Amino acid sequence: MQIQYCYESINRSCEKNGWSNNIRIPMYVFMVSTILATVVGNLAVIISIAHFKQLHTPTNYLILSMSTVDFLLGSCVMPYSMVRSVENCWYFGDLFCKVHTSTDIMLSTSSIFHLSFISVDRYFAVCDPLRYKTKMNVFSVSLMIVTSWVVPTIFAFTMVFLELNIKGTESYYYNQVSCFGGCAVFFSQTSGLVASMVSFYIPGFVMLCVYGKIYVIARRQARSIKDSANQMPFQITLGVNQHVSRSRDRKAAKTLGIIMGVFLICWTPFFFCTATDGFINYVIPPIVIDAFVWIGYLNSTFNPMVYAFFYLWFQRALRMILFGKVFHPDSSRTILYSE
Template identity: 80%
Template sequence: MQVQYCFETMNKSCEKNNWSNNIRIPMYVFMISTILATMAGNLAVIISIAHFKQLHTPTNYLILSMATVDFLLGCFVMPYSMVRSVENCWYFGEIFCKIHTGTDIMLSTASIFHLSFISVDRYYAVCDPLRYNSRINSFTVLAMIITSWVLPAIFAFGMIFLELNIKGSESYFYNEVSCVGGCFVFFSETSGIVSSMLSFFIPGIVMICIYGKIYIIARRQARSIKDSTNQIQFRIDLNVKQNGSRCKERKAAKTLGTIMGVFLICWSPFFFSTATGPFMSYSIPPIVIDAFVWIGYLNSTFNPMVYAFFYMWFRRALKMILFGKVFHFDSSRMILYYE
């Protein structure tokens, strides 16, 4: 089969994928479906939390911010990645390539920052409920959200525009990887380890430890609740109220723990390959790396599905959005769940 190039008239142009329509069309259908599902699902989460006053809680504000991250990923990153993945060509210019790559890394990193702060929120809610309201207040949540956006932005765009990601492997990159019409997510040995540690491994380990402790405390509380069933009658109502609150907090922790697990499963292949690929002489095929990127993107698609599965309030809010009831007078005060 004759080799085709992204830009036939330019020297050192990248080779274009010679896939038949039997491969190209299903890829476009899958990726477009993923993009639309990501945008629609996360937009529903954003509208639900922003519109209904009952959902204006610290945890939900963090979820709202994280849904915004996922929505922006679906809007501004995934469509261009789709063309690059199917065609193996970048038609949008070198400067926009850097903007796209920086935005991709920023939003991916911002997701795990949000999850890290959500795990801290759940820790205080379950393990230290008496001091939860004093520690996780509006100012604290705002600081968490700003940190989750600003630090990943500085890290991602600083690394890409200063070309720190190729530092130490410049010769290999420009001689073996770089070509006209390409936009590659490339990391040297040092930058691959640093990026993976800061964006994934360190926050991931911290979250696993926090949720492990939450699980242990929750089990201890469950045993305490079971033992308390034989206490005297006048304390029953108080125990029921306290135990109901604890059950709600544990369910929220379980839900967000599932979200964290989905994140780790989706992004682990990409970050493992990013950290180890440079030490294996970049022997992992580009098509495999590209597949790992899209598996990571699927995390942004799955998050709203997790909310729909676990949260009754989201299913009710989604129903009201779909039927246009959010446009009714005073709909923002609708009770979606009972305490």
């Protein structure tokens, strides 16, 4: 089979993938479907939380911000990654390659930062409910959201535009990896380890610890409620109300824990390769790493599905959006769940 190049008339042009249409077309169908599901699903979450006043809560503001991250990943990053993955060519210029790579790293990192702060929010809701509203106020939530956007942005764009990701391996990168018409995401030993720790391992470990604590406290609360079932009538009513509130908080924590688990499952293969590839002389094939990138992207696709499956308020909001009821007067004041 004759080798094809991204730019036939230019020396050191990258090789195109020599796949037949039997492989290329299913890949495009899968990736386009993933992109559409990601964009539509997260847009539905954004519209739901932004439109309905009952959903204007600290946790939902964080979810709104995270859905915006996933929406941007699906609409601004994944389409270009699709062309690069299928064709093994980059037709959009070197500058946009750096912008795309920076944005990709930034949004992926921002997503797990949001999940970290959501776990903190759930910790106070379940473990310290009496002081929850004072601790998770507008200022603290705004600070979490700003941090989740600004820190990953500075980290990603600084790393890529200052070429810190290839520092120490410039000779290997320019001789063995770089070619005209390519846009490879490459990390040296140090930068790969640092990026994985900052973007994934450290915040992921924090989340696991926080949710472990939430699980222990929630089990303790459940036993406490069960032990107080034989109280006075007034106390029984009060206990029931507390039980409903705590049950809702535990369910929210469980749901967000599942979202976190999906994130870890989706992104662990990619970040494991990123952290270790430089130490094993880059023996992992680029096509494998690229496949792990798309598995990571699926996390942004799955999040709205988790909301749709577990959150009754999202199911009701989604029905109103699909049937156009959000355009009715005072639809924003619709009660989606009982307090």
